Amino acid sequence: MAADLLVDTSVWIDVLRGALPASEASLARLIRARRVAVVGQVVAELIQGIRDLREQDAQLARMAGLAWLETDRRTWVLAGQLSARVRFSGRTVKLGDCVIAAAAMLNHCKLLTRDADFLRLPGLNVELI
16 A cells, blocks of 8 residues: 555654654554655654754654655645635645645645644645544
């Protein structure tokens, strides 16, 4: 089975902190089944929060085998469109989150997150945990 689940930064952070022990086991099973994907925005957000360079390297090594969703022109255009739609309705969602959402949408992935802001984005398949 191809990767069909994009895991947001908020989930990775809580799993790494041990704040989601049940989710950690589920995520490990999904990773072994090759269902989990990452996108550059999530990797960058995660790495920026890890102060120890060895831990950064260790986390990058753990994520190395995951499917990588590329961000191309279509991704960036869709991210801008998503941001505009939400903004026109009087709300906002961070542009980085719109990039993550666009990558998920274009790759037919469900987004696993702890961030309810993603629920504002029309057409995104979101699972809040």
